[in-house]
Amino acid sequence: MSDKTTILVADDHPLVRKGLVDIIREESDFSVVADVGDGETALKIIKENDITLALLDLDMPKMNGLEVVRNTNASNRITEFIIVTMHKDENIFDEAMELGVMGFVLKESALLDVVTCLKTVLKGEYYISPALSTYMMKNRKVxxxxxxxxxxxxxxxxxxxxxxxxxxxxxxxxxxxxxxxxxxxxxxxxxxxxxxxxxxxxxxxxxxxxxxxxxxx
Amino acid sequence: MSDKTTILVADDHPLVRKGLVDIIREESDFSVVADVGDGETALKIIKENDITLALLDLDMPKMNGLEVVRNTNASNRITEFIIVTMHKDENIFDEAMELGVMGFVLKESALLDVVTCLKTVLKGEYYISPALSTYMMKNRKVxxxxxxxxxxxxxxxxxxxxxxxxxxxxxxxxxxxxxxxxxxxxxxxxxxxxxxxxxxxxxxxxxxxxxxxxxxx
DNA sequence: CCATTTCTGAGTACTACTACTCAGATAATT
DNA sequence: AATTATCTGAGTAGTAGTACTCAGAAATGG
The missing domain is CATH 1.10.10.10 (Winged helix-like DNA-binding domain superfamily/Winged helix DNA-binding domain)
Structure with a gap:
């Protein structure tokens, strides 16, 4: 065993999941220890394993990405979460921020942006897709x-x-x-x-x- | 006279207008034949001259960019329109699309994107600022x-x-x-x-x- | 003890939206 | 030529929420 960053990838669309896994595998510091297709399985793995970063699709069968976060939030968690989504929904974005999600990436972003996001979150900083910066500004104003x-x-x-x-x-x-x-x-x-x-x-x-x-x- | 592409630039803010004209002038195929500060003048020039591309600011005195398009739409027109705006207003975007506007550029975009837009529209293709791609996707989905x-x-x-x-x-x-x-x-x-x-x-x-x-x- | 705030309940008038019906104008389709 | 869809406009009735006033009960604080 090395001291690589352990990553879980959850997305119900196989093609998207493979794309994510492949691009992450190219980083030598990262190790994708699990890739799953629904939220329930993701939650199980996160609870039973030592996952550093969980990359969760928002729309998934059985349990969506935010619900996974919500259900792990209760216990002392060591996992940081990154939500991947197709839609720029301000309400969902707000809820994710409230739950302490550190990364929020739109699927319209380049795949390399996902890697940037992982690295940024690993440093303890937020990474929000530029397209959502408007929402962030709004919240700050509020x-x-x-x-x-x-x-x-x-x-x-x-x-x-x-x-x-x-x-x-x-x-x-x-x-x-x-x-x-x-x-x-x-x-x-x-x-x-x-x-x-x-x-x-x-x-x-x-x-x-x-x-x-x-x-x- | 050459066979250069004739362009009209309309923006009530002199500084913005100068920036646009300058960047377009750097392209040898393009010729800015008029730069004006209000919609009424723009409309007059479009009707009386042979303008290939009209780059119109949305917010202008007397007549806004969309109104200019609406008023030339009636007659058989040879001019293609590009709307430049500061605000991402979905309704305005939709209306522009309905009026047959081929380009929609946000002022937050780089100046070079405007040139790309002009070239794309000249080829008969749409050019929409990436930040507005969401709206396009929405329409497609609908x-x-x-x-x-x-x-x-x-x-x-x-x-x-x-x-x-x-x-x-x-x-x-x-x-x-x-x-x-x-x-x-x-x-x-x-x-x-x-x-x-x-x-x-x-x-x-x-x-x-x-x-x-x-x-x- | 008195004053203030808060929560509770009611009466009345007005406005916006829903629910339904009807109908003329226009454009596209068969 | 006839049908259909869409947009436009109107009438009429019912409901929900806003606007305003009044008032009793309970709790808080000087």
Whole structure:
């Protein structure tokens, strides 16, 4: 046994998986110890073996890439995760960042970018596909606003924030009322108070606001 | 007179215009016969002269780049159009494609990419900034779905899909009506037809659906 | 003890969207 | 020439959410 970096590659598309494995094998420091085609198998291997880097496709049978991360996150993990995906979905990107995923690579990137990503993550740094830099900038901006400004969400009470979260999940007032065991009138009042505190107005104003700001809820 | 390719450059920002003209002048096959600062002048020159390629900024005084294209589209035109813009707006991109624009370049691209774009369009091929390839892929996917699948978005018409996109951007029916220059009743009917085709029902059903599926629009 | 905040519930008016029907104009297809 | 699809516009009814006011109960804090 050498001190090579152990890598797991998970992608349900054989051709893509082979491409990934081949390009990684060309690096002498790297050792692909497993390549699998679904999330469940990937999770099993990660839990039972000493995997340094796990390269996970987002769309996989049985368990997607993020679910794999979520299920290993609980225990003390030594594995770092890299998500590979075809789609630039901002919500998925946000969720991946929250889960501590260190690499996020689009399949439209060159294969060599994947190697760059692996090396970067191994150094403990983030590697995000350039095409997603927009999202990163957005989040940074959000955090700044959140830290400094008192205007908005910070002034909401606990109940109000809970309701706003449910609104962001596209629940109707009736559904929220049922979930919290209160009258729909109460929810209506809370929604109004929230609207006033956040200074949002007009049709579906809360729903729109909640969706746009759900990352800071 | 030689048989050089005649080019018009339109951009209201003098510095950008100079940069574009300079880089194009370095190509011996190309001849910049006019550089102007607003859409109206650009349109006039295109109509009265023999312009092969028109490089149009999107945001210009008096008449924007797409409006210039729209106004020359009617007559038998010999000019091919390339739109240059700062913003990645999917709707504008879609509209440009519908108008038959052959090139779409982001200002964040390298200047040399513009030359590549000009040469590509001259060959009769499309040139789209790589950063916008996502949008192109989306459209392709929609067409595939359109051909095969009967369930969902694929069955929507172009207008319906455009409206659904605007809904996903949280525009109200009134805003959409204004944007598309039609009655709000028309938008209402389209929304209803979309709801039926997608089999979604209830309050804000379309908005919820549009937001959840906006990646496939 | 009193004041404030928060949560709860209700009444009322208005607006936006959904749900349904109808219909004329246009363009493409058979 | 007739059919079909699409886009356009309108009418009408019902529902959800916004906007505003009022008010009682419980908890917090001076």
């Amino acid at each position: 955090q700044e606003t959140n830290a400094s400004g008192t205007h908005g969400i910070g002034r909401l009470t606990q109940t109000e924030r809970k309701i706003l979260k449910l609104v962001a999940e596209m629940k109707s007032s009736q559904e929220i009322a049922d979930a919290l065991f209160v009258s729909i009138r109460t929810i209506g009042n809370h929604r109004n108070n929230i609207c006033n505190k956040l200074d949002v107005h007009g049709a579906n104003a809360l729903l729109k606001y909640a969706i746009e700001h759900k990352t800071m809820l | 067409q595939e779905t359109n051909a095969s699948g009967t369930h969902g978005i694929g069955r929507l018409t172009q207008t319906e899909r455009k409206i659904l996109k605007l809904v996903a951007e949280m525009k109200s029916s009134q805003e959409i009506a204004d944007a598309l220059f039609v009655s709000i009743r028309t938008i209402g009917n389209h929304r209803n037809n979309i709801c039926n085709k997608l089999d979604v029902h209830g309050a804000n059903a379309l908005l919820k659906y549009a937001i959840e599926h906006k990646t496939m629009l």
